[in-house]
Amino acid sequence: MLETRIKQTLRDVADFPKPGIIFKDITPVLKDAALCAEITKALADQLKGVKIDVVAGIESRGFLFGLALAQVLDVPFVPIRKAGKLPYKTIQQSYDLEYGSATLEVHEDAFTAGQNVLIHDDLLATGGTVVAASKLVNQLQANVVAYSFLISLDFLNGKDRLNLFSPNTFSLVSY
Ligand SMILES: O=P(O)(O)OC[C@H]1O[C@H](OP(=O)(O)OP(=O)(O)O)[C@H](O)[C@@H]1O
Numbered sequence: 001m002l003e004t005r006i007k008q009t010l011r012d013v014a015d016f017p018k019p020g021i022i023f024k025d026i027t028p029v030l031k032d033a034a035l036c037a038e039i040t041k042a043l044a045d046q047l048k049g050v051k052i053d054v055v056a057g058i059e060s061r062g063f064l065f066g067l068a069l070a071q072v073l074d075v076p077f078v079p080i081r082k083a084g085k086l087p088y089k090t091i092q093q094s095y096d097l098e099y100g101s102a103t104l105e106v107h108e109d110a111f112t113a114g115q116n117v118l119i120h121d122d123l124l125a126t127g128g129t130v131v132a133a134s135k136l137v138n139q140l141q142a143n144v145v146a147y148s149f150l151i152s153l154d155f156l157n158g159k160d161r162l163n164l165f166s167p168n169t170f171s172l173v174s175y
């Protein structure tokens, strides 16, 4: 089963980046090309029946499978980045996450009004990051139609915060 193989390949790193956090390290997964191809296909399969115009991936780990997924779905990819990285005019949202706080930005012409956006990230923890990303999508009058993650830390209840934007939350691996 794919979920079991991903879990067996991921590496838990205790106390990174702060004491008490068990960090889910996806770098061993990235070294397995066949597994990465299966993951991309499985992420796309979960989204069958959802009409998606754009995939938005969140810096940095959301870029890894986000672009691959956009290619399989044959739709544009939009990078949502940490503050100060995007060169053109941006809009911003600040947020808290499992181990800190940060600001996300997107180009002001990244989405057009009425577009259906899939937000992709590697991992859902508290949901702070994707809530901020969703606000950026809505600020540009586009809709969040689904969320896709490789990993969901269900014990942190991030999914509950996402229902406000879209009830469609998919992940390949849950803890
Ligand atoms: O659900 P949350 O509590 O908001 O946490 C999840 C976020 O935390 C991690 O990103 P991080 O900010 O560490 O950045 P990185 O992808 O650049 O490593 C992860 O990739 C998610 O984006």
Ligand SMILES: Nc1ncnc2[nH]cnc12
Pocket (backbone or CB within 6 Å): 021, 022, 023, 024, 025, 097, 098, 099, 123, 125, 126
């Ligand atoms: N426990 C965790 N492992 C990896 N990335 C994370 N982002 C937020 N919490 C995380």
